Amino acid sequence: MIELFRDIKVDWLGKRKLFLAISGGLMLLGLISLVIKGGFKYGVDFKGGTIVQVRFKQKPDVEKIRQLLRENGAADSQPQEIAGRNDVIIEFQGAKEEDASAGRSIIISALNKGFQGQFEVLSATSIGPKVGDDLKRQAVFATLYALGGILVYIAFRFEWIYGAAAVFAVFHDTLVTLGLFSIFNREINLTVIAALLTLVGYSVNDTIVVFDRVRENLKIRRRDELETIMNDSINQTLSRTILTSGLTFLTVLALFVFGGEIINHFAFAMVVGIIVGTYSSIAIAAPLVLVYTNIRGRAVPQVAVPTRPAVAKTVAKTVAKTPKPKRA
Amino acid sequence: MKERVHLGLDLKGGTHLVLQVVTDDAIRAETDQAIDSTRQELQKQNIIFRQLTRTQSNTLQAVGVDPNKDADFRRILNERFTEWDLVSTAGEVPNTYTIRLKPPQEQAYRQQSVDQAINTIRNRIDQLGVGEVVIQKHGGPGEDEILVQLPGVDDPARVKNIMQSTAQLELKLVDSGPYPSQAAAAQNYGGFVPSNLEVLPSVERDVASAEGTYYAVQQVASITGRDLKGAYPSRDENGRPAVSFNLNADGAQRMGRVTGENMGKMLAIVLDKRIQSAPRINGRITDSGIITGGASGFAPQAAQDLALVLRSGALPASIKYLDEEVVGPTLGADSIRAGLIAAVVALLSVVVFMLVYYKLSGVNATIAMVLNLIILFGAMAYFGAALTLPGIAGVILTIGVGIDSNVLIFERIREELRAGKTAVSAVVTSFGRVFITLVDTHLAALISATFLFLFGTGPVKGFAVTLVIGLVSNMFTAVFVSRTLFEWVLNRRQRPETISI
Numbered sequence: 093m094i095e096l097f098r099d100i101k102v103d104w105l106g107k108r109k110l111f112l113a114i115s116g117g118l119m120l121l122g123l124i125s126l127v128i129k130g131g132f133k134y135g136v137d138f139k140g141g142t143i144v145q146v147r148f149k150q151k152p153d154v155e156k157i158r159q160l161l162r163e164n165g166a167a168d169s170q171p172q173e174i175a176g177r178n179d180v181i182i183e184f185q186g187a188k189e190e191d192a193s194a195g196r197s198i199i200i201s202a203l204n205k206g207f208q209g210q211f212e213v214l215s216a217t218s219i220g221p222k223v224g225d226d227l228k229r230q231a232v233f234a235t236l237y238a239l240g241g242i243l244v245y246i247a248f249r250f251e252w253i254y255g256a257a258a259v260f261a262v263f264h265d266t267l268v269t270l271g272l273f274s275i276f277n278r279e280i281n282l283t284v285i286a287a288l289l290t291l292v293g294y295s296v297n298d299t300i301v302v303f304d305r306v307r308e309n310l311k312i313r314r315r316d317e318l319e320t321i322m323n324d325s326i327n328q329t330l331s332r333t334i335l336t337s338g339l340t341f342l343t344v345l346a347l348f349v350f351g352g353e354i355i356n357h358f359a360f361a362m363v364v365g366i367i368v369g370t371y372s373s374i375a376i377a378a379p380l381v382l383v384y385t386n387i388r389g390r391a392v393p394q395v396a397v398p399t400r401p402a403v404a405k406t407v408a409k410t411v412a413k414t415p416k417p418k419r420a
Numbered sequence: 421m422k423e424r425v426h427l428g429l430d431l432k433g434g435t436h437l438v439l440q441v442v443t444d445d446a447i448r449a450e451t452d453q454a455i456d457s458t459r460q461e462l463q464k465q466n467i468i469f470r471q472l473t474r475t476q477s478n479t480l481q482a483v484g485v486d487p488n489k490d491a492d493f494r495r496i497l498n499e500r501f502t503e504w505d506l507v508s509t510a511g512e513v514p515n516t517y518t519i520r521l522k523p524p525q526e527q528a529y530r531q532q533s534v535d536q537a538i539n540t541i542r543n544r545i546d547q548l549g550v551g552e553v554v555i556q557k558h559g560g561p562g563e564d565e566i567l568v569q570l571p572g573v574d575d576p577a578r579v580k581n582i583m584q585s586t587a588q589l590e591l592k593l594v595d596s597g598p599y600p601s602q603a604a605a606a607q608n609y610g611g612f613v614p615s616n617l618e619v620l621p622s623v624e625r626d627v628a629s630a631e632g633t634y635y636a637v638q639q640v641a642s643i644t645g646r647d648l649k650g651a652y653p654s655r656d657e658n659g660r661p662a663v664s665f666n667l668n669a670d671g672a673q674r675m676g677r678v679t680g681e682n683m684g685k686m687l688a689i690v691l692d693k694r695i696q697s698a699p700r701i702n703g704r705i706t707d708s709g710i711i712t713g714g715a716s717g718f719a720p721q722a723a724q725d726l727a728l729v730l731r732s733g734a735l736p737a738s739i740k741y742l743d744e745e746v747v748g749p750t751l752g753a754d755s756i757r758a759g760l761i762a763a764v765v766a767l768l769s770v771v772v773f774m775l776v777y778y779k780l781s782g783v784n785a786t787i788a789m790v791l792n793l794i795i796l797f798g799a800m801a802y803f804g805a806a807l808t809l810p811g812i813a814g815v816i817l818t819i820g821v822g823i824d825s826n827v828l829i830f831e832r833i834r835e836e837l838r839a840g841k842t843a844v845s846a847v848v849t850s851f852g853r854v855f856i857t858l859v860d861t862h863l864a865a866l867i868s869a870t871f872l873f874l875f876g877t878g879p880v881k882g883f884a885v886t887l888v889i890g891l892v893s894n895m896f897t898a899v900f901v902s903r904t905l906f907e908w909v910l911n912r913r914q915r916p917e918t919i920s921i
Contacts, residue, residue, distance in 0.1 A: 094777050095834070147750065196744065213574070214751035220742040223438060226559060234875035238868035245864050286810050286883045289872050290817055293865040293887075297821075300864060301828065304857040332824075332831040339773060339827070340820040343766035347816055350765055352758030355813055 096334070100327045104374055105319050105382055111375035115264055122271015129274055135281025135357075138228050140221035142184040142195030145214040146203065152180050156206060164202035174353055179214065181353075194218075231285040238289060239263070242296050250303055257380035258299040261372040265295045268368045269361055278357055287361035294340070295369030298333060299377045305329050306378070318385055322378045330374075337370040425801045426552075428808030428882060429745075431759075433752040434571035437580070438743035441564045445737035446533035447526060448477045454504065454519075455480050456640060459615075461496055465489075470513065472615065478521040479507075485515045493517065527562075533736040534564050541568065541583050543732035548579065565742065574748050578725070586692050586738055587729040589648065589665075590641035591709070593678065594686035594698050597635030598622065605636050616640070620688070622695035623713070635695055637688050642678045644734075647671025649707075651730035653723040656710060660717025663727045664710045672707035680704040691726075759812035766816050770823055778830050780920030784905045785826040788897040792822050795893035796886065805889075808882035818890025821865070825898030829854050833921055843919040847906050855899055862895050 104111075126132070136143045157171045157180060169184040184195050196216045203211060239259050247255035266288055273280055305325035313321060344366060348359035429436050451474045458480070459472055470484030485493050497506055497517075503525040508518040521529075534557065542555050550570050558567035573579060595617050599605040605619040606612065613619055613636065622633045647667050654664040667675055679687070679701045688698040689711050697712045711726070712718075718726065770789070774782035796818060800807060807815075832854050836846035869891065872884035910919070 145751065196746070212750060213746070213748055214754075215745070215747045217745040218743065223743045226563075230875055231880070234871055234880065237875060238871040241867040241871055242864050245867055249860055282880060283810055283813075286813070286872070286876075286880050289868060289880070290883075290887070293868050294820075296864045296868070297824065297861045300860045301857055304860060308853065328835065329831075332827050335777075335827045335831070336820075336824040339770055339823045340817075342769050342773075343816050343820050346762045346766040346769070347813065350758060350762040351813075352755060355759075355809060358810070358813060 096331065100330055102327060102330075103323055104326050105323050105379055108375075108379035108383070111379060115268070115372070115376055118268045119264065119271060122268060122274055125271060125274040129277075132270070132274060132280050133277060134224075134228075135279045135284075136183060136217060136224075137219055137282045138224045138280065139185075140219050140224040142199065142216070142218045144182045144184070144196060144199045144216045146180050146182065146211045147214050148178040148180065148207065148211045150210070151178055152207075152211075154180065157182075157203065160202050160206045161199070164198070164205060166198050166202050169199065179353075227282060231282070235266075235285070235289060235292070238292060242292070246296075246300065246303070250307060253381055253384050254303050257377045257384070258296055258303070260380060261299055261377040262292050262295045262369075264376055265291055265365060265368045265372050269365050272364050273361070276360075278360060281357060283355060283358040284361050287358045287365065290362065291365035291369055294366065295372060298337070298370055298373035301329055301332065302326055302373055302378060303381075319382055322382060326374055326378060333370060333373070337366055341366050425797055426804060426806040427752075427756075428806040428811065429569055429571060429752075430747050430809045431752045431756050431807065432571055433574055433747050433749035434569065435573045435576040435579070436743075436745040436747075437568040437570070437576065437741060438558055439566050439568065439583070440740045440742050441534045441537045441566065441736075442738045442740060443530035443533050443564045444477045446529055447521065448474065449736070450521065450529055451478060451480050454501065454521075458482065458496075458501070461500060462493075465492060465496065467492055467496075475518070476520075478526050480519050481511070482517045482519070483511065483515075484513045485517060487515050490515070530562075530564060534566065536736045537739065538566055540733050540735050541566065544582050544729055545570070545579065547728050547732065548582065550579070566739075572749075574746055576744070576746060578721075580741065582725050582729060584739055584741075585726075585729050586735045587645065587726070587732075588690075588692050588734045589645035589711075589730060590690040591643040591675070591678075592620075592637040592639075592641050592688045592690055593682055594688050595636045595638060597637075597686075597698070598633035599635070600633065602634055605634050608636070620690060620693060620695050622688075622698065624695075624697065635686075635688055635698055637690070637695070641690070642687070643667065643671055643675055645730065646734075647674070648730060651727045653720070653727045654710065656712045656717065658717075660713065661720045661723035662710050662712045662718060663723050663730065664708065665730060666708040667706075675709075676704055676706040679706075755809050759809060763812060763816055763819075766819055770819060774823070774826070778921055780909075781830055781833075781906075784902050785823070785830070787905065788826060788902045789819065789822045791901055792818065792890070792894050792897040795897070796890050799889045799893065800886065803889075805885045806882065807886070810880070810883035811886045814883045814886030814890065817887060818894060821862075821891060822894050822898060824861075825854075825858055825894060826902065828857060829898070829902065830921055833919070837919070837921070844910055847903075847910065847919070851899070851903050851906075858895065858899060862891050866891050 152173065154171055154173050161167070161169045161171065161182070166184055166186060168186045169182055171180050171182045173180055182199055184199055186195060186198070195218050200213060200216075239262065242262070243255045243259045245255070246258050269288060269291065270280075273284070302325055305328055306322055309321045309325050310318075341363070344359055344362035347355060348363050351359050455472050455474060462469055462482075462485075467489045468486040469482055472480065472482050475481045482493070494506070497504065497519065501519070503522055504519045505522050506517060507520045509516065511518070538555055538557065542553075545553050545555065545568075550573055552571050554567065554569035556567050557565070559565040568583070570576065570579060596608060597605065599608070599619075602619050602621075609617075616639055617636050618639045619634050619636050622635060624633055647670060649666050649668040649671070651663055651665040654662055656662040683701055683703070686698045686700050688695045689709065690696070691711065713723065767789075771782075771786050774785045776782070778785065793815070796815065829850055832850035833846050836849050837843070841849065866888065869884050869887045872880055873888060876884055906919075
């Protein structure tokens with residue numbers, strides 16, 4: 093039997109200050125980058141504009157393309173070569189207020205002046221500024237609703253603090269990933285939003301697996317400290333966490349490497365997000381619950397003692413077969 | 421599989437358009453009609469007024485109404501104009517009434533014009549013979565947007581022109597003309613065109629001066645596009661491409677009356693507020709007419725397209741293109757290849773790992789995973805959901821979720837075995853415990869995927885569809901199928917103390 097992880101005894105929660113500091117630092121870095129760069133770099137789907145992908149028969153002369161565009165009413169455009177192929181992607185910010193296809197015709201007629209018959213239009217996207225704003229708003233709302241739904245669900249299945257901690261951990265993942273997008277100058281488009289939302293799902297998934305184990309252990313080990321139980325729960329599920337994340341990481345790495353130009357930003361978000369999401373389930377979510385419970389324990393000792401049985405009560409509610417535990 | 425599972429536009433190539441119906445046009449038309457019927461009503465009741473005008477798209481003003489008839493005027497409003505509110509009686513001129521369309525009515529008219537536009541556009545595209553077209557409402561309420569997807573169309577210029585032409589056909593009696601300019605027409609009426617007339621430009625040019633010509637025509641159309649029975653490309657008397665039309669019974673009757681009563685006058689054929697021609701009425705015409713294309717005639721394609729849009733009915737309002745995406749067939753094929761390679765690499769590497777790490781139980785996981793994919797594609801074909809590029813990403817993530825469920829179960833079985841349980845009891849306990857975890861994780865993921873599906877658009881939605889189906893089918897394969905396989909293996913053995921995991 094191959095076993096990568098067995099009898100691990102790491103004191104995760106003892107290092108919670110370090111973890112919280114690392115996370116705080118990462119979020120701060122992203123924020124600084126955002127402030128310096130003046131916001132996110134949005135893709136055409138969010139800011140509006142035209143993007144045309146063209147395939148040339150021979151290796152294209154990008155300088156000539158740039159010149160043609162400049163001379164034919166598309167000075168505000170950026171041709172970009174795709175390495176290893178004869179493809180050029182041209183982004184154009186002009187003619188946004190006009191009919192959606194105006195930008196596309198300008199680009200294509202400019203190219204026709206110098207490369208008539210030597211290229212094929214692979215794709216052309218024109219998005220009006222209104223659609224872009226709508227999409228941005230919709231994406232933000234979809235995310236907030238999804239987070240709200242998760243919070244309510246976990247609060248219902250565990251305790252509200254568990255839900256809050258899970259959502260905060262996910263929020264942290266989203267912020268760190270977005271921060272990295274800003275640092276690496278990557279573009280945020282609709283598929284990236286899809287990736288971020290997938291991350292939310294994954295990270296919550298990891299967190300729930302740990303919480304679920306905590307819930308189970310709290311039920312059978314009444315005497316132990318919450319901190320010990322949490323450490324053990326994380327260690328017990330660690331092999332699963334690492335294996336799953338590792339394998340999922342493999343699949344998104346395949347997307348990143350082989351998935352092609354269009355889903356590259358998506359794959360980047362997933363690659364980063366899986367790492368951050370796995371980390372946050374261990375290093376953010378559980379410590380938050382512990383910190384909260386400790387603070388409440390110090391402030392109101394009478395209430396703090398039955399905290400664990402309170403969790404056990406939730407368990408009793410959810411696992412119908414288990415007889416209701418008596419209070420310790 | 422390609423035949424059963426629909427491919428999205430990004431994989432198959434085609435055009436994706438988002439257009440907006442300028443519903444203000446429809447409201448304006450409604451207000452104009454109200455002005456018209458108000459005028460008729462006031463004249464019938466002998467109520468004198470100075471002017472009736474549209475001040476906003478949904479508002480009209482009756483200026484200088486006879487103060488003695490205030491009660492009568494209000495009564496008419498109450499009885500005949502139930503869809504309208506009297507919002508103010510203040511104005512520069514005394515006795516000015518401002519009347520506005522009631523908001524719910526206005527909303528209904530806007531809605532109606534979007535529905536009507538969808539119908540008209542569908543009619544038109546159907547006649548072009550583009551297969552598997554999607555035409556549906558788009559965006560939130562009050563956004564008046566329509567989504568049009570045209571698979572296989574990678575140069576949408578002609579389709580867009582056809583969709584966009586409002587094709588408002590009106591036949592209007594000419595009061596006077598032609599004039600070289602709008603001002604010249606007004607001069608003929610003492611500088612002020614009467615409110616029952618309007619001056620429209622003509623596509624015909626004066627032969628001598630080559631300048632544009634204008635006619636003063638009746639504002640109320642004698643015949644409109646609604647009275648059309650058919651329209652088809654034909655030739656005018658000079659053999660140039662033109663469009664002939666005929667009228668339905670109702671229209672023919674009115675046409676007969678109008679032409680019979682106005683012998684010798686000119687009848688303007690107006691398309692989208694431009695006079696195509698203004699032939700003199702030489703005899704009583706009942707049910708047919710011809711639209712000519714000015715001095716140079718129509719291009720043959722244009723005549724065909726015009727006939728098509730006339731047949732399919734007028735758009736109630738003009739439309740604007742907000743968003744246009746064109747994917748050529750080459751890129752689609754490239755994307756399919758890239759997506760497939762990624763999916764196969766992902767699947768293979770996962771299978772290899774599971775077999776090496778979990779040995780025979782890895783076979784279990786592989787079967788569960790493959791079954792999951794089969795169910796996923798089967799369900800997509802059944803629901804007619806299109807596989808898009810983000811959808812492929814969703815499939816790959818489904819593979820990821822499937823692995824997670826299996827790893828969770830296997831790791832738990834190993835743990836129970838280490839704790840000294842027998843193979844059978846380890847399997848039973850593990851499935852029982854992990855089931856709770858799986859329900860929690862899957863439900864949480866389903867909740868977020870559902871929100872994505874409900875509130876997301878386009879690519880986000882395509883991604884959510886595959887994820888939702890994948891999550892549900894994974895719940896079945898990971899728990900039920902995998903467990904049955906374990907039990908089957910354990911039952912067949914003589915001594916089920918060991919298990920290959």
